[in-house]
Each structure stands twice: as C-alpha cells, then as structure tokens.
Amino acid sequence: MSASISVALCTHNGVRFIAEQVRSICMQTRPPAEIVLSDDDSSDDTVALVRATVAQCEVDRPGLKIALRVFENRPALRVTRNFEQACMACTGDLIALSDQDDTWPADRLESLAAEFERRPDLLLLHTDATLIGAGAEPLGDTLFHALEVEPWEMDRIHRGDAFSVFLRRNLVTGATTVFRRSLLSRAAPFPVEWLHDEWLAIVAAAVGRVDVLEQPLIGYRQHGGNQIGAERDTFARKVQKALASRGNTHVMRARKAELLLERLESIGQPTVPVERVRQVQGKLVHQRFRAALPASRLARCVPVLREAMTGRYNQFGRGFRGVVRDLFESV
Template identity: 70%
Template sequence: MNTARPLEVSVALCTHNGARFLREQVRSICLQTLPPVEIVLSDDASRDDSVEVVRATVAECAVERPGYPVALRVLKNATPLRVVKNFEQAISACTRELIALSDQDDVWVPDRLAHMVARFQQDENLLLLHTDARLVDAGGNDLNQSLFHALEVTRSEVEGIHGGRAFDVFLRRNLVTGATTVFRRSLLADALPFPPEWVHDEWLGIVASTVGRVDLLEQPLIDYRQHESNQIGARRDTFVGKIRKALASRGNTHVERAIKAELLLERLLQIGDRVSPEIIAKVRSKIEHQRFRAALPASRLARCIPIFREAMTGRYDKFGRGVRGVVRDLFESV
C-alpha cells in the first residue's frame, strides 16, 4: 500500500472571453474530492469579465470548503498570445509536482484528480496521463458520444499506449487532448519552449512519450463542451465528410507536417542520450514520408506508381492512417 502523501496539483487555466461557462468549470475544479493546491489563470486579453468570474468563484468555493483553500494566481495579457503560448505561460508559472490543463468551458467529474493522481502515485515512471471525455453541448446536455469515439480511437491504439508504445501511436496521429491531461512538472525541462507550429497538448504528449511513460484512462473524467466558440473541439467525420477530405486540396498540409517532424527531431537531439536511437530513426523516417507526400505531382495518374512504392515500405501505416492516407494521396487535388 502506498502511504506517501498525495502529489500536489497545479491547474493551468487559460481564458479568452470565456465568462459564459467559467463559473461552472472553476467550481468543478475547486470542489474536487482531491482539490488542487493552486490555479494559475492566464487570461489572453479578454474583453469580458473572465478574470473577475474566476476570482469570485474561487472565493465562493473557499467559503463553502474553508478547509481546502485553492490559491489563485492571475496573469493578464494585454496583447493576445494565442492558445499555444498562453498555455505555455500558464504552465510555466505552475509550481506543483503535477500540472492539470484546463480549458475555460468544460466540467470535471468530482473525483477526476483523485483518479489521476492515484495513477501517478502508483507509477513513478508515469510522465503524462490523459483520459476520455463525455461530449456535451453548450447547455451541458449529453451528445451520446465520447471524445475517443469522435477521434475514432482504435483498440490497437489504446492497447499500444497501455503497452508502453505511445510514441509509435502519436507519431501516426495525436490522441492527447489537453483538457483531459495531467503531467509531471519535470516534463517541462524537455518540452519548453513549445514550438508554435505544434498544439501544446500534442507536443507535451509526444515529447513525454520519448523520455517517460504515457498512459490513458478509458473512462470519461470531464464533460467536454462543444459549442460555437470552441477554439479546438471534437467532431467525428461523417462518411460524406471523409469523401470530401479525400478529394479536397492538400494545400500545405504535408509541408507543415514535415516541418513539425523536423522540429521534433531537433528537440529530441537536444535532449540527447535519454532518447533512444530507435526513436530518432523513426522521426527521420517520418520526415522522409511527409516530404514524399508533399512532393507528389499534380497529376493523379502520375502519382500512382510512387504512392504504390511508398505504400510497400509500410510508412503509410507507421506514420499515418494507412489505407486512408493512400486514398487521399491518390485522389486529393493540389
């Protein structure tokens, strides 16, 4: 039995004109069965009363539960930093062993932190943990869909993460949603600064998977609100939507993915010997694959043989969605 004191949690909460839902979110944080020690609020030049709502709600909860005060630190940006750098600012100011990320419009189940902190207590090598979420509408009504369902998470991906192969999963695609994530503060030594080309949660997830253990909890521990003002939401593509994507213009998608992989390689080389040569080799191969896809000719007919040869290498499966990626490369416009 682990009798060590519970690890303490900082919450990195980022806001931008989010007053509409903030009271409900902050109450769900402060009234956890295992509450955090502090909330670091980084407000990105809000024009509404987001900061005032958070202050009032934290004070309200302190009156309701005087034995469990949650400290509040407020950082206010006069000029917007945007999502990635605003989260970087909030995360950098957190002081406790574990950091939980929070959007401004979700709701945590009451024992979310208790469940997640227990996993970190049990496994000292666990560096980052994320979970499923229940999707709800603006009014908090159940949409009868989970986050993992919307992302089309497969059983093999779940088992890969459980089995210590999160890096291979994330090199194909990101499954880490920041609003569901808790990680050890020690990760920041390798993850900061965040490249603006990456979303903060996918960057934290993939860097963590190269230097430590990443895992997931399959139960939904937050209500993930989907509404018209979501900066990043979750939505499962319909069949028609998938067809449209397959025929749409690729634009700079593969160029951007190659750049992201190059930035990852650069960071991993900076980390040094704690990253295995096998991981480095996989990232180099990912870069080659994305460069190949970016350089495909405009003529669909001229793409056929190169795409067939690339598919035979297995890299569509290793670094993308397999057959789905092949179909897109065959049919998408340039």
Template identity: 60%
Template sequence: MTPANPQAAQPTVSVALCTHNGARYLAEQVRSICAQADCLPMEIVLSDDASRDEGVAVVRQTLAAAGLDGRIALTVFENRPALGVVRNFEQAVRACRGELIALCDQDDVWHPGRLARMAAEFAARPDLLLLHSDARLVDGQLQPLGQSLFEGLEARRDEIEAIQRGEALAVLMHRNLVTGATTVFRRALLEVALPFPREWVHDEWLAALAAATGRVDVIDAALIDYRQHGANQIGARRMTLAEKVRKALAPRGDKYARRVVRMQLLQQRLQALGNAVPDAARALVAGKLVHLRFRAGLPAPRLLRAWPVLRHATQGHYARYDRGWQAIVQDLFEG
C-alpha cells in the same frame, strides 16, 4: 494500465487554466475543480488572453463562494495583446509550482474524483510523465451528445492498448490522440518540452516529448465533460462520410510541407536532448519525417501519384507512420 498503489503519497497538483472570453462557462468549470475533494489542487494559474468579458472576476468570485480562495492559491495573468492559444498555455504552465500540472480549458467540467484517480497513477508510477483520458462530449448546456471523445476521434482499440503497453510514440506517429483538456503531466516534463514551438499545438508537443523521453498512458474512461459549441477553438466530433469525401478531394495546399517542418522541429529537440532519448524513439521520428517528406513531394497531377503512392504503401510506410488506407486515398485523390 498498471493499478495505482493507494498507499503512495499524493503529489501536489497545479491547474493551468487558460481563458479567452469564457465567462459564460467559467463558473461551472471552477466549481468542478473545487469539487475535487479527494485531491484539491494547490493552485490555479489563470492566464487570460485579452478577454473582453468578466472571466477573471468570475474565477475569483467562484473560488470565494466555494470558500476555497484561501486554500487554492490563484495566480492571474491578463495578456494585452493576446498571446494565442499555445503561448497562453506556455505562460500558464511555466508559472505552475505543483508536481503535477492539469491542463484546463475554460468551458469544460471535471467529473468528481478525476484528479484523485489521475494523481494516484503518478504516485504509484515514477516513470509516468503524462496521463490523459477519454471525455464525454456534451453541448453548450452540458447535454450529452451520445458519444465520447475517443469515439469522435475514431480511436481504435488497438491504439488505446498500444498506449497502455508503453508504445505511445508509435501511436502518435500515426496521429495525435492526446487532448489537452483531459491531460495531466509531471512538471518535470517542462525541462525537455519548453519552449513550445509555434508550429505545434501545446498538448501534441507535450505528448510527443513525454512519449519520446518517458511513459505516456491513457485512462479509457470519460473523466470530464468536453463541451462542443460554436466558440470552440479546438473541438472533436466524428466526421460524416460526406465530410470525409470532401476532405479526401480537397486541395493539398502546403499542409504536408508544414507537417515536415513540425517533425523536423521534434527531431531537432530530441537530438538536443542527447542520451535522454532512446534510439528507438529517434528512429520512429526519423521514419515519420521520411514519410512526410514523401507526401509533401508528390506531384500535383493525380495520375503521376499512383505508382509512387502504391509503392510507398507496399513498403509499409502508410501503415507504420500514418492512418493506413485513409492516407493512401488522400494522396491518390486530393486536389
């Protein structure tokens, strides 16, 4: 990662905080936002999705108790009925006014200095559109689980280094490593990313558009505590060997057809953006789409899959657009 210039002016930051029955953890999260003394956000946009608890009141009370209810503006949306995760985040980011937008889950805790470190990178690098980081995995009581988010995702060193070299889209065509709770992005990214398609998770979509139209980078350090508990809507942990075997033998269902639709939507958005998208990015997405269509079209009987899968593998498609041997094993053995 290119060192940030400490002399660059610090950009303004909005926090897009989305909640759903999260009152139990919200005070700790809001206190950690208020503790970003070197880069206090200008506002929190709170989008609550039909909660049945007092989460909105907890946010207001915590801001007041910190003496920051006048320095950090608070905008509140209370959705009835619920919008769902993706639409809820879309509503929040649309209302953000800062130059940078920090995505925020209700149950995590930011480390001191997190925003200042990330904002400094954006200030020094005008081409940077989205920046994410590692996180420390903790339980419901914030006790460390002994691994980081990247360890739980089994992120490889070469993948992290490729993102840092400016090759994020190539990595994302293998799999997503961008987790919204660790992400800050320029508000300008919304000009190409909105509206969010229902078929994509918001953080994956933002990362893909940022990587296709600008620069994505990663800080290989844990800047937040990322809670793992029974109520997580989206979590992360390393799968056991038994879980991997069960996944490899599970029924294929329509998941590959749904992935084809997702990639078609990305390709259509990039086409609509015209010259804002480099030819290399278009080619990566087109190649990924060909690969997904191949996987979606494999025959049901396992024996009939062997030859086409092995031929596809020798042509390098699994290495270029997927997780290599793991995807090959899935295609050979899934039910």
C-alpha cells in the same frame, strides 16, 4: 507525501462557461493547491469572474484554500504560448490542463493523482471524455469514439509504446491531461507549430511513460465556439476530405517532424532511445515525400504506390486513408 497539483487554466472571452468549470475544479474531492490562470486578451469579465468564483468556493467550502495566480496577456499569446506560460508558472508536482468551457466530475483529480502516486515512472496521463452540450447535457458520445480510436491503439499505449501511436496521429486532448511538472524541462519551449497538448504528449512518450485511462473523466463541452472540438466524421465528410485541397498540410507536418527531431537530438541519449530518433527520421522522410507530390493526380499514382509498399503510410499515418487522399486530393 502526496503530490501537489496545479491547474493550468487558459481563457479567452470565456465568461459564458468559466464559472461552472472553475467551480468544478475547486470542489474536487482532492482540490488543487493552485490555479494558474493565463487569459488571452479577453474583452469580457472572464478574469473577474474566475476571481469571484474561487472566492465564493472558499466561502462555500470552509477550509478550502486555493492559490490563484493570474496572467493577463496584451496582446494575446495564442493557444500554444498561452498554455506554455500557464504551465511554466505552475509550482505543483502534477499539472492538470484545463480549458475554459468544460466540467470535471468531483473525483477527477483524486483518481488521476492516485495513478501517478502508484506509478513513479508515469510521466503523462490522459483520458477519454464525455461530450456534452452547451447546457452540460450529455450528447450520447465520447471523445475517443469521435476520434475513431482503435483498440490496438489503446493496447499499444498501455504496453508502453505511445510514441509509435502518436507519430501516426495525436490522441491526447489537453483538457483530459495531467503530467508531471518535470516534463517541462524537456518540452519547453513549446514550438508554436505544434499544439501544446500534442507536443507535450509526443515529448513525454519519447522520454518516459505515457498511459491512458479509457473512462471519461471530464465533460468536454461542444457549443459551436470551440477552438478545437470533437465530432466523428461521416462517410460523406471523409470523402470530402479526400478530395479537398491539400494546401500546405504536408509541408507543415514535415516542419513539425523537423522540430521534433531537433528537440529529441538535443535531449540526446540515453534519455531518448536511438530507435525514437530513427522513427522520427522516417516520419520526416514520409512527410517530405507527401509534400513534394506533383499536382497531377495521374503522376502521383506510381510514387504513391511505391511509398505504400515501404509501409510508411501505415507506420506514420492512417494507412489506406492516406494513400487515397494522396491519390485524389487537389492541390
């Protein structure tokens, strides 16, 4: 029996692009059984336009029937809780996350669902994306190139060790992601300190199999109003980041590690291998170290070099980049 598919679509004042995205969802070669729309306090006609677009698609494609469920949040829930609400309301075996401003090629859901049906152990799957402009024109780049994804990171995910990769940095963009609804029993509630996509990815990698398709299976729109966009850093931008104020970045990363550790311990063995818990404990030690570094750059030199010798900068961060940032960034 084929898996049923739900789309969790979250919006906020999305009238500019939402009709194009909803139509690309409805016109899939394997259309979803339902769309769950969770709108975050839009002041425009986003919700009405979604309803009208789904209705028009059903007229244009005889026999198409997609259930549309709508939540209108007053006040706004914000990104993580908005997606949590949409996901928890989905009834399909598979849940595809959707932003309001992208476009999907017609065979996207068919291709992804086939992977899940072929691989019963697969819990979450994400893909690359083609970066497109406001007019849906290709920008000549992909999401993974913008993120500077390394071949060894892809290889490790393919080999079943996505957890180690995601402890270093998140590579999963929600708009490219499909997961089994069963994941929610472990992932919900979503902590607001985490973005919904990185939380779903790291929990899925802790308790099951995560994989990636390296071909772009969405058009990821970049239009200047994205809540989270994709742009490859120039060398000048990297230098700017290295010298910028750290603010509470490492304090927040330590808090996120604490929350992840609490969740994995609550799930317990054998669902979460003990090695996963130990890895998060090491991540937490590293982030607490970085959060406690002194204001003086000179005073940081010896402790940062000692920490580098433990290997934790490579295991839980961007390696040499992290060392440079900890030596030079301001407080």
